[in-house]
Amino acid sequence: MLFAMVWLVYLLFPIYHLFDEPPVRFAEGLGVIVVFIVLYVYSYRFEKGRLYCVLGMLFIVGLFCLSGAGSILMAFYPVPIIGMLTNRRQLTVAVCGLLVLFAWNIWYWDLFTDMDAFMQIIPAMIVMLVIPFAFAIGRKSKELREKLNLANEEISRLSKNEERQRISRDLHDTLGHTLTLITMKSELAEKLIVKNPERAAQEVRDIQATSRAALRQVRELVSGMSAVKLSDEVDHAKQILAAAGIVLERDGSDFGRELPSQLADNILGMCLRESVTNIVKHSRARVCTVRLLWEPGRLKLVVTDDGIGIYKSVEGSEGSRSWETGSGGGTGLRGMRERLKLIEGTLTVESVGRGTELTFTVPLVEKAAEEGGKVQ
Incomplete structure (x- = not known):
């Protein structure tokens, strides 16, 4: 926004030329420039009514073109805002308005008979036609990058959720049964420790073997979670x-x-x-x-x-x-x-x-x- 406001300094040139006009014309011209600035600032800050602001600025530029063909350069102010229009129909209307302004300025000053003046203005007109499309392409590219970033974040989130679910399934499938078996055998060994010590000792050995198997399962699970070399x-x-x-x-x-x-x-x-x-x-x-x-x-x-x-x-x-x-x-x-x-x-x-x-x-x-x- 601040960068856009810097260019308003060039409006000092049409204001300077107004000093050569009568007081009434000076006041009218100064009022029109103030309206131009208001439309310019508003259209940069707010999207609502942006197309009407652009058309208003193009109309004001056309008024200034009555005093000289070089005033067409004031159209450099609305052309970036044309590129900020998100609706394709509005963009088409604004570009058509710009073309009408160019055609009217060429016809009014009969620039085809003055090739020197025509060759001075035509490059600026070409640049002004390119700027809206360049802005539109840049905006579209930015939107695509933002959508891509959102998609990547969503993919990352879904991947993490899927990984959590996988780990949960692996823990349930690999360790759930083993830990249940250890619990049951330890309870059995506790009951047999007095009645049948030999059987209790065998159950304890089974518990040790089962716990070793569980440890191997944990190691395999940890290895599968992050295959880092x-x-x-x-x-x-x-x-x-x-x-x-x-x-x-x-x-x-x-x-x-x-x-x-x-x-x-x-x-x-x-x-x-x-x-x-x-x-x-x-x-x-x-x-x-x-x-x-x-x-x-x-x-x-x-x-x-x-x-x-x-x-x-x-x-x-x-x-x-x-x-x-x-x-x-x-x-x-x-x-x-x-x-x-x-x-x-x-x-x-x-x-x-x-x-x-x-x-x-x-x-x-x-x-x-x-x-x-x-x-x-």
């Missing part, structure tokens, strides 16, 4: 850190090597994502280093930054500060520790001088087939 998260982390002005160094680690467990791959990927998020938000770091260390019996993911460090932990013997697994920490650290517990992993957070180092340790358990087809 560590190698993909490293590439994603590089993009996020680069956007924050932080350099990612992989320190020669082989992230393309397949991890022995899909669940471990998923959890380490989620931990790396959370670590990178914390670095971007809080560390003020310039460099972030990610290492993947394959050691006998365990796998380590080390994330280091050169930021401001962590200052809430207890001083160590050499000026280092560390948070061992199970100690306090922010919500993000607690969430990462809880994820790691699913695979018996640990998290150590150290802050030495400037910077922070997070070490995620995951045991590598080798499965070997035994007799009877059992897997340890």
